[in-house]
Amino acid sequence: MNVEDQPDRVEHAGPRPASDVSSGVGLAGLLGMFAWLAICRNWPGIADAFGLPGPREPLAGPYSSLATLLFTAVPMVAWSILVDKVHRRASTGIDWDRPRAAPATLDISITKLAGLWATWAIIGFLYCVARWYWRDQYLFAMEVIGAAAVPLFLLSVPYVVWLDRRLVDPRDGAWHFGAMLVGREPYDIEAVKAHFRSWAVKGFFTAFMISILPIGWINLVNLDLASIPFEPVRLSWALIELLFVIDVQIAMVGYLLTMKPLDAQIRSANPFLGGWVAALICYPPFILMGDGGPLNYHPNTSDWAYWLQGHDMVLWAWGALLVFLTAIYAWATVIFGIRFSNLTYRGVITNGPYRFTRHPAYLSKNLFWWCATMPFFATSGSLVDVVRNTTILAMVSAVYFWRAKTEEAHLLSEDPKYREYHAWMAENAVITRGLSKAMRAFRPRGPQLQPAE
Template identity: 65%
Template sequence: MENAQKPPVSDVSAGVGLSGVVGLLVWLVICRNWPALAAAFGFSGDQGVLNGPYAALLALFFSGIPMVAWSLCVDKVHRRASTGIDWANPRPLASALETAVTKIAGLWATWAVIAVLYCLARWYWRGNYLFAMELLTALVVPLLLVSIPYVVWLDRYLVQPRDQAWHFGAMLIGREPYDRQEIYHHLRGWAVKGFFIAFMFSILPGGWEMAVTADFIGGVTNPVVFCMALINLMFMFDVQIAMVGYLLTLKPLDANIRTANPYLGGWLSALLCYPPFMLMNSGNVLDYHVNVADWAYWFEGYTALLWVWGAVLVFLTAIYAWATVAFGIRFSNLTYRGVLTNGPYRFTRHPAYLSKNLFWWLSTLPFLVTSHSLTDMVRNTAILAIVSGIYYWRAKTEEQHLLAEDAKYRAYHAWMAQNAPITRGLSKLLNLFRPRGPEIQGVN
């Protein structure tokens, strides 16, 4: 009975993400108050707020280090069997070198392929992506150098050192048999990292600048300004914590990518939500902003309603950010890195998608148009409904992937269907629209 009342234990504790938020807030306060701090400590020169791209990068350390410390010191994730590591029985160095050389060859070849793809794709060399390319270019040599001692050290303790990277290296070297399925897992996992790390680095500076320069005190008298400042702050938390998750896919932290989504539908539905494949941008196929204004425009002059509506939007954004923070160092799209069952995932299996889509509907109000055109009203509303449908498709393909990978997720999925208020309610609502087969008479 007790097991029926509670979901399976989460692979990520709430303390991981919360410690990252605390560290991030500390750095945010320092950056916002840097002129006063610089004056107090007697720093010379023109000292402004720290809202630049390198301050945004330092924020990754302020959020990432507490999360790593909590994971190791409190949750002791490095001791879990799921890491595939046996710290008590290291292999001889010579034995570790045999597998490490092959694995390093696989890793370096993978990084070379990603680098070539970056060069081929034009969108990586304009706009916000330029910062990401400059940063990744500067990291090439350090990554190559650090990977050697890291792989050799880790291979001494891995129970099965012939992992996905090793199989890819074995295929390239051609001296030992390899498993094609392991190679596919390896390539899909690094495709996720290569695509999303560049994207996340490209949007990191913009969100940080808005958070550091936001006028929270001055905006208290203006519901639109104040609520938008809080919304941008929530999005900054989401991006920063997510970026740490993409970077720390490490086995000693039990945060490695077990598998990436193997289904074509999963990749299509996810990539449609990100540039350059995003179809929701201005003028694109799924642009639902034609002749729309937004909530602030339609409710202008109704101060009380602006405060209430803005508060709802802030709440939805906070849920969205919480859904990312709850992952701690394990956030990334299209991957299986353990099962999360706490936080907002106690109420719905997809809190981020649900809150994001509700935010879009309530902030855009696509059925209200400045042109007073019925065509625009119908088009915008229908297109936003299609966008929400894409996220529903995306959610179902993620469930398909995780249900096939982990018995714990299957138990969580079943528990949510019976106990989670939002999931259970939405399932009943969707069942009303599903076609029913004809009743068979005369069957007992």
């Protein structure tokens, strides 16, 4: 769990630092997504009304879930450019008013394209040799990525040439990797490493996110609202599934739109090995929490509906709590707008649920697991199962505490604005301040070791 601690208390009574992303970006994306969801659910009637060819059934297939990205992303990009005018920010590294002539940057662009295409080739090779990408849900991701490869390759040429003319410093990580391959110009090996960290994030998580797009979408489009009785368990799970679909769709847009003209580029990926280990063990194929994994806390457990059955008022309250926690989790993604991504720094988010805690997604997710699973009960009646499952879920929460700390260490090292936000939260945010006090209360208060002189 992402309990937050501030080792060095910094007085910060001023206003909360402004967020790099406005709330309107995510809300625009939600409106677009719900508009497409309404179209998909009512497609038979729409097709009949306009005399359109094709099947007369809801659009619930995997490519319908993929099309949701377009309906979600376009309003978010429009808001970012037309309202927030993110393309004019200095952090984009773009000077729109003084573009260079194309010949002046053509050599740079060619070198950069060499580095970019080589990077994509490496990622493609890893997709080919990693067996988990060719079974189960990943087959859809590989189909989509394979279909997008040639258009992406072709479009990268005019995009890179166009953008390099306007970049203040077009020699980015892709250029340094290209220079290393070409061998004609000096390059910075640290820039190459940073480039690979960023693309490792994109390569790994983009495939994973595409693979899970259809899972909740088909259920959401086909959901028969009239068949859901006014009872707490089914209604709660339907709302929870809707919120998870929102989370996945908004997050997927974030992974795709890592573009400098939108000020959504990856400025740096987490440089700490511990941060990568803590994150990757939470996702397949490295996940440790799945069936048979060492952090699987589900054996001989059931869920909240099993333990609370027969107590309708408690079921309503508990279901509402779980929906609330999932809503916080989804909100923590939506507020990122087009900048969501694991293991990366793409700006500082200080609004939405990040006003109350620095890690609302981790906090709400872990509380959800504790409340939904109730590991302190066992269907076997065994005290051993109770102790084991409760301890293992506590270890899972500790993994997320670890993730939170490595992410904070990354951002604290990158941006003075995040350091200001970090200090402000320690003094002013209700949840952060309370958890910090609780952590300090459990610290040993013995004598401190002093450095030798």
